[in-house]
Amino acid sequence: MSNRIFLRVNNITQQTTEAVSITFDNPENTRLDYKAGQFLTFIIQKDGKEIRRAYSLCSSPTTDELPAVAIKKVQNGNISQYMTTNVRIGDVLECLTPMGIFTTDFLADNHRHLVLFAGGSGITPMFSILKTALSIEKNTKISLIYANKDNENIIFKNELESLEKQYADRFKIITVLEKAPFFWNKGYKGYLDTAKIKKILDSLPKINIRDTEFMMCGPQPMMKVIENAFKELSLPLDKLKKENFSLSPEESAEGKAKIDTTITANDQEGFEVKVKYDGEEHTFKVPPQKTILEVALSLNIDLPFSCQSGMCTACLGRCVAGKVHLDEEDALTPKELAQGMILTCVGHPITDGVIIEID
Ligand code: FES
Structure with missing residues (x-):
């Protein structure tokens, strides 16, 4: 038995100039089985080599009929370039069944506060998580702290704003823009830092910390800042779940961690x-x-x-x-x-x- 599956591209939507979302048909006679926050690992054949790259599902297993991923073009990222520009509707892509532990238990009687930190394309798993929580957990509040380079690069901007209107009493977006227009006053300007994080957390609905869960997904420097802020503010780090962006060795600047599958005579037995x-x-x-x-x-x-x-x-x-x-x-x-x-x-x-x- 193999955990490899083939998914046919149903639709492609340009989300920003650099990001697309790709919707897939469900596998034949079934529904793709996944949890909000999980990812698909695509297997691409390139120059006679098999290359793998994981992309988070942005669809919700409870509110979306079809599974979808969102992908942002990465500089030097061959696979993200390929996925955002070469893939066409009708193409069939090979991938592994959904995986990942960046998720939470969605229960109808949960009464909690989900505080989600997303940076850039780190919104992808969060979009899945927040749609799922809003639909299943009627008593849960969600605060999304969403940091972006500028106004033009906000993935799922319209969808998020309409969810905020639809669930006005339970869902709030706090926008942070690195390069905000001069007169822009709809959020925080500049990078996230401890002072901003404190100010933002102080402004959120007051729910017992015991019933608050924090999740973050974004560039490494942003996640480091959030971790440090948690330490400085004495917030419980064990309540902060994180999802790393994962670059394949081909896409990582250092090209480190290349798998070496040659076993030589010098290798001790182990x-x-x-x-x-x-x-x-x-x-x-x-x-x-x-x-x-x-x-x-x-x-x-x-x-x-x-x-x-x-x-x-x-x-x-x-x-x-x-x-x-x-x-x-x-x-x-x-x-x-x-x-x-x-x-x-x-x-x-x-x-x-x-x-x-x-x-
Ligand atoms: S393959 Fe990504 S953590 Fe091991």
Whole structure:
């Protein structure tokens, strides 16, 4: 069994000069099964190589009939260039089934405050999350703090404004513009910083912090600022979920974290790992200088992955026995790490008898 699926492009909408949303038909005779906040990993064949890139779903599984992703063109981003300019209605794209842990439990009797920080195209998973929460949770308030370069680059601007009108008592957008027109007075000007974050949070509806959940998705510097502000303002970091933008090695400026699937005679034997995935079990040894994913791919074991650098969580698994060291654990919360969640693309077994389960 494979977690690869094929989706036919149903429609393409230009959202801003640099961003499009792509709507897909559901897979034949079924509805795409996903949670608000999850992403699709597209598999593109380029120059004889398979390249993967994850894009968050911007559609809501409860309010939108068809699944959709939004994609912003990235400088030096071959795949985002391809997706925003070459893809046509009727094209069939290969991808992995939806993945990702940047989500929350949507329950009709939830009575909470969702505070969402989005920067630029980081709005994509938030759009899915807020539509879902507004439709399911009648007692939940949502505040969207949405930072953008300028007025022209606000993805889903019209849709968000009409939702704000429709749910005036429950949904509020706080706009932050890096380059705002001189007379613009509909939000905050400049970059987000601790002072602005404090001012914004003070202005939001007062709901017990216990019933408040924070989520953020945007460029790394913005998310660092928010994390630092949380520390300075003594806000609970464990209530702040984050979604990293994930660049594939081909798209990352450093080109780091390229998967090396060659196993040489110099590779020491390493520790044994058993991976349970898709109803199958695979047992292999992982030399210390290799990651679990690298060795699996060298053995043609088709595990899920995308960014290959510990950012996107596409390769997420749970270590249920033994110990795994992660080179990079920023994409996981302390709670997820405590639950044994690991990322195979940056994971090395450090004991024998490691067992990893992948959903
Ligand atoms: S493939 Fe993205 S975190 Fe491992």
